[in-house]
Amino acid sequence: MFGGGQGVLLSSCETERGGKVVWRVFQDSVMLIAVNGGQGGGGGSSRGEELSLQRLLENVWSSMVLVLGQDELASVRNVERLKRDLRSCFSLIDQLLEEKQEGIMGNLTHCADCLVPPNPTLLQEAVENFTQAADSEFGCLMVHGRIAVATEKWWRLAPQEVVLLSALMRSLSASGSASCDYPVFLPHGSPTVAHRLLRFQLLPGADVCVLCGPTPSLLRAETTLVGRFWLPLADTLRDCLAVGERCLPGSVSLRPDVLALLLINRETRRSVSCVRASSDSSVPSRARCWELLKLFYIFSTTRYFSQEETLCVSPEEKPQRSSCEDFAPGFSHQPLQCYLVTEECKCYTLQTPQHQLFLLTPLSVPTFALRTVATHTLSAITAATGF
Amino acid sequence: MAPVPQPGAAVVADWHRDADSREFFSRILHKKRRRKFSLLESPVMPPHLAVDTVHYKVFISGKSGVGKTALAARLAGRSIPSMHYETTGIETTVVYWPVKLRESGRVLFFRLQLWDCGENALRRFDHLLPSCKEQLDAVLFLFSFTDRTSFDDLSNQIAKWSGPSDRLVKLVVGTKYDLFMHSDVTEREVTRFQEEWGSPVLRTGGEVSDGLGDVAALLNGLAENLWHQDCVAASQHSQQATGTLI
Ligand SMILES: Nc1nc2c(ncn2[C@@H]2O[C@H](COP(=O)(O)OP(=O)(O)O)[C@@H](O)[C@H]2O)c(=O)[nH]1
Ligand SMILES: [Mg+2]
Numbered sequence: 001m002f003g004g005g006q007g008v009l010l011s012s013c014e015t016e017r018g019g020k021v022v023w024r025v026f027q028d029s030v031m032l033i034a035v036n037g038g039q040g041g042g043g044g045s046s047r048g049e050e051l052s053l054q055r056l057l058e059n060v061w062s063s064m065v066l067v068l069g070q071d072e073l074a075s076v077r078n079v080e081r082l083k084r085d086l087r088s089c090f091s092l093i094d095q096l097l098e099e100k101q102e103g104i105m106g107n108l109t110h111c112a113d114c115l116v117p118p119n120p121t122l123l124q125e126a127v128e129n130f131t132q133a134a135d136s137e138f139g140c141l142m143v144h145g146r147i148a149v150a151t152e153k154w155w156r157l158a159p160q161e162v163v164l165l166s167a168l169m170r171s172l173s174a175s176g177s178a179s180c181d182y183p184v185f186l187p188h189g190s191p192t193v194a195h196r197l198l199r200f201q202l203l204p205g206a207d208v209c210v211l212c213g214p215t216p217s218l219l220r221a222e223t224t225l226v227g228r229f230w231l232p233l234a235d236t237l238r239d240c241l242a243v244g245e246r247c248l249p250g251s252v253s254l255r256p257d258v259l260a261l262l263l264i265n266r267e268t269r270r271s272v273s274c275v276r277a278s279s280d281s282s283v284p285s286r287a288r289c290w291e292l293l294k295l296f297y298i299f300s301t302t303r304y305f306s307q308e309e310t311l312c313v314s315p316e317e318k319p320q321r322s323s324c325e326d327f328a329p330g331f332s333h334q335p336l337q338c339y340l341v342t343e344e345c346k347c348y349t350l351q352t353p354q355h356q357l358f359l360l361t362p363l364s365v366p367t368f369a370l371r372t373v374a375t376h377t378l379s380a381i382t383a384a385t386g387f
Numbered sequence: 388m389a390p391v392p393q394p395g396a397a398v399v400a401d402w403h404r405d406a407d408s409r410e411f412f413s414r415i416l417h418k419k420r421r422r423k424f425s426l427l428e429s430p431v432m433p434p435h436l437a438v439d440t441v442h443y444k445v446f447i448s449g450k451s452g453v454g455k456t457a458l459a460a461r462l463a464g465r466s467i468p469s470m471h472y473e474t475t476g477i478e479t480t481v482v483y484w485p486v487k488l489r490e491s492g493r494v495l496f497f498r499l500q501l502w503d504c505g506e507n508a509l510r511r512f513d514h515l516l517p518s519c520k521e522q523l524d525a526v527l528f529l530f531s532f533t534d535r536t537s538f539d540d541l542s543n544q545i546a547k548w549s550g551p552s553d554r555l556v557k558l559v560v561g562t563k564y565d566l567f568m569h570s571d572v573t574e575r576e577v578t579r580f581q582e583e584w585g586s587p588v589l590r591t592g593g594e595v596s597d598g599l600g601d602v603a604a605l606l607n608g609l610a611e612n613l614w615h616q617d618c619v620a621a622s623q624h625s626q627q628a629t630g631t632l633i
Contacts, residue, residue, distance in 0.1 A: 085511075087473050087507075088473045088505070088508070090473075094470075175460075175478065176460065176463065177459075177478040177479055178424070178425060178480055179478075180477060180479070181476055181477040181515070183475070183508065183512045183515075194512065196514075200426055201426055202425060206425075218477060218479070218518055219444070219518070226426050227426075227427070230426075230427060231427055
């Protein structure tokens with residue numbers, strides 16, 4: 001703040017013990033400050049840590065807008081009232097801080113976590129018809145907290161909104177309720193006018209939602225539409241649920257030497273990720289694999305690959321922000337692949353114009369073979385699913 | 388308000404303890420815990436035991452933090468959230484509960500859909516309350532034994548819901564009864580309120596146990612009142628019908 005008064009932009013600092021403090025002012029009104037304890041979260045680098053903290057700040061701000069709307073946050077009339085109203089955001093914010101659910105990468109990547117159903121056509125049709133019947137164009141089917149199918153308009157929401165709505169759906173789904181009618185503001189598309197997010201739990205782990213206006217009422221949508229469109233598809237939904245946390249249908253066979261993977265489609269801003277179950281004690285545990293996958297993503301995107309810029313930076317802020325990027329060690333060329341060998345596993349990233357694949361393998365895989373494993377895996381997935 | 392039946396007059400109280408109820412309660416249990424029902428699921432009975440299901444919509448009313456979301460979770464047999472997060476929209480919970488009618492011995496599945504909406508959300512968004520009121524069958528008015536003001540405000544709350552068409556079951560539920568050591572509301576006050584109000588105050592609190600014994604009194608009480616209301620309405624309706632015939 002002192003620096004700001006002198007026209008200096010300071011965006012983060014570090015404590016002696018390696019803790020990191022990052023902050024940002026949103027809408028000239030609210031300053032959010034994120035502090036971490038020093039270890040971890042950054043792929044071992046300060047820039048990596050900054051990336052995850054910056055992401056956290058953006059996500060927290062967007063959650064606040066999602067629940068309260070921008071007007072209430074941008075022009076604060078009564079601080080006490082705002083403090084009380086902010087409590088409504090705590091559930092989402094805590095979820096962002098805790099990152100409890102394994103296998104959810106979207107908060108970090110700002111790509112939608114997806115699950116590829118074995119039979120998408122039927123489900124796609126059902127989501128479209130259901131959405132239309134609910135007077136909406138925005139509809140989405142979530143399975144195990146990931147998007148299985150969605151309407152075209154849903155995919156045209158800002159990537160960050162898709163990620164945030166997914167997070168909200170996960171928390172509503174975890175509460176075990178059968179249906180919801182939640183007022184939501186869209187941080188990019190509609191920050192000052194609330195829409196209604198209707199959500200219906202079709203089967204445990206399978207939820208459908210639509211974003212709509214004043215009609216239909218929750219009761220009417222539930223009694224007249226849910227059974228009509230989804231009862232005939234109960235078995236298809238069960239097949240889809242059976243895909244489980246693998247997120248890829250049985251038609252994709254992964255090589256046994258793939259421990260974990262994260263595949264991002266750079267055009268559609270969607271991702272699938274999975275960790276393979278293994279009883280082998282020489283490889284890291286499932287939980288550790290998820291952690292390593294995140295760290296490796298941060299490592300490679302901050303050092304070598306650009307993450308697609310979805311940072312929700314306002315136009316006037318942009319020149320300032322990009323000026324701090326200039327300090328980063330620049331490459332004269334664009335890397336296409338990178339690898340990393342650690343004490344726990346080996347990691348490999350492959351980038352094509354359309355995809356980024358992040359892969360973990362056991363130490364037993366020879367380093368020279370990593371590239372083959374990665375190219376095979378990428379083509380196995382894209383050939384079988386068209387992801 | 389229509390006279391409320393004596394507890395246990397219309398439905399068999401504590402039926403879940405009787406041997407002949409096991410066939411029915413087993414349909415709402417899974418591994419000794421309550422089964423959770425999503426929208427496409429319902430209890431399935433073998434053909435020779437097929438029973439009717441009656442549907443009701445129930446709204447849970449009360450100030451923020453009184454325990455609305457916890458009550459919905461408890462009645463469905465889910466564990467109670469330890470943190471208090473505001474419910475920032477409408478959330479509904481589906482509860483199936485088998486009931487045996489005393490007179491006829493007939494068994495029915497009650498499908499109760501509990502509607503829970505945070506007070507702040509109701510205040511901030513005008514469309515939520517009408518949505519909660521649409522085709523409503525019952526309101527549960529909650530007060531907390533640890534919050535005096537929530538008890539004092541009951542008459543106000545109830546008054547807001549008395550309209551010309553009075554086909555609405557209204558029950559009062561005291562929450563956090565397990566924290567009686569810190570109770571702000573005395574037994575005498577509750578007794579006096581029951582006498583004035585002409586209907587019992589139900590109580591809940593404590594850990595969710597097997598999901599039957601801890602909720603049976605409340606669910607049977609609610610079912611009984613809903614059934615009674617339907618019977619009264621049906622008899623009025625048939626009287627009117629015969630009236631016009633003559
Ligand atoms: N001890 C105890 N705590 C309860 C009970 N019901 C709710 N709570 C706690 O009270 C807080 C608020 O409950 P909640 O249901 O979220 O309130 P709501 O705002 O009315 O939905 C939570 O921390 C609950 O754990 C109860 O019966 N006994
Ligand atoms: Mg609540």
